[in-house]
Amino acid sequence: MRVPVSSNRTPPAASPEPIKLRIAGVSKTFETAAQTVEVLQGVDVDIAAGEFVVLFGPSGCGKTTLLNLIAGFQAPTTGQILLDSKPVQGPGNDRLMMFQEHALFPWLNVLDNVVYGLCWAPGYRFRRRKQHERALELLHLVHLSGFAKSPVHELSGGMKQRVALARALAPDPQVLLIDEPFAALDALVRAKLYTELQEILVRTRKTIVAVTHDPREAACLGDRVIVFSGRPGCIQAEITIGLPRPRDINDPRVAEHAARITAQLKDTNEAQNKPHA
Numbered sequence: 001m002r003v004p005v006s007s008n009r010t011p012p013a014a015s016p017e018p019i020k021l022r023i024a025g026v027s028k029t030f031e032t033a034a035q036t037v038e039v040l041q042g043v044d045v046d047i048a049a050g051e052f053v054v055l056f057g058p059s060g061c062g063k064t065t066l067l068n069l070i071a072g073f074q075a076p077t078t079g080q081i082l083l084d085s086k087p088v089q090g091p092g093n094d095r096l097m098m099f100q101e102h103a104l105f106p107w108l109n110v111l112d113n114v115v116y117g118l119c120w121a122p123g124y125r126f127r128r129r130k131q132h133e134r135a136l137e138l139l140h141l142v143h144l145s146g147f148a149k150s151p152v153h154e155l156s157g158g159m160k161q162r163v164a165l166a167r168a169l170a171p172d173p174q175v176l177l178i179d180e181p182f183a184a185l186d187a188l189v190r191a192k193l194y195t196e197l198q199e200i201l202v203r204t205r206k207t208i209v210a211v212t213h214d215p216r217e218a219a220c221l222g223d224r225v226i227v228f229s230g231r232p233g234c235i236q237a238e239i240t241i242g243l244p245r246p247r248d249i250n251d252p253r254v255a256e257h258a259a260r261i262t263a264q265l266k267d268t269n270e271a272q273n274k275p276h277a
């Protein structure tokens with residue numbers, strides 16, 4: 001389904017769940033010494049509790065910027081981001097980000113990296129034993145129980161990203177923000193992580209906003225894929241993926257949806273490259 005630029009709000013995919021996250025008329029412009037860059041323009045999206053939304057679009061269209069705005073690392077130039085109807089005014093434990101780089105601390109072992117995610121979490125501050133119990137529970141969830149005492153450098157890339165996922169999930173955030181964390185991994189490891197991520201999703205019922213460049217990844221993971229135009233990024237289309245979970249990245253139905261996503265991106269690029277009348 002095509003959604004015109006500056007359309008009305010994009011609703012969640014027929015979800016009976018309440019709106020968790022509301023992105024209302026959000027634009028972002030960066031002013032640097034050298035130039036002014038308009039990155040996002042009039043973005044309106046409603047995301048339901050427990051929904052998995054994927055942001056998909058060309059490089060530089062503002063996907064990471066939108067995650068940063070939701071995380072509260074930056075403020076929108078216009079518009080608002082609301083979490084449970086309250087404006088986001090800065091970072092918080094209710095919204096945690098998983099970055100492209102795992103960002104683990106090399107001087108801490110696996111367990112202590114996950115514990116670090118709990119140091120400032122409500123209910124866990126200064127409660128070392130409780131922090132350890134929770135961290136071990138999360139390592140079990142990401143299938144790394146046997147590596148709690150291992151130094152980070154002994155882990156593979158996929159294992160490091162699982163530790164990063166455990167750390168992000170440890171404080172039990174309501175919203176998980178994921179910025180292409182599996183991009184650097186090989187296809188086999190990625191396929192396994194997609195399956196695990198979906199299992200965790202079903203078990204923990206998080207609201208997730210993820211960014212990817214890969215249409216198959218978008219179709220495999222998302223309940224809804226939002227396709228952005230090139231910069232300034234605005235919503236060009238949304239595609240609902242109604243396939244049952246867990247989905248296999250190699251499932252032909254996932255490939256069919258991926259083709260629909262790619263076609264939307266192609267339409268976007270072609271429209272942008274047309275000469276002005």
Ligand SMILES: Nc1ncnc2c1ncn2[C@@H]1O[C@H](COP(=O)(O)OP(=O)(O)OP(=O)(O)O)[C@@H](O)[C@H]1O
Nearest residue numbers: 030031032037039058059060061062063064065066
């Ligand atoms: N802090 C900043 N100051 C100035 N410009 C910025 C800043 N952050 C991002 N930009 C610019 O905003 C634009 C969008 O960047 P962003 O990282 O959001 O894109 P993206 O869609 O995530 O791209 P990619 O798919 O390549 O990761 C880019 O042109 C970038 O240079």
Ligand SMILES: [Mg+2]
Nearest residue numbers: 063064065211
């Ligand atoms: Mg990015």
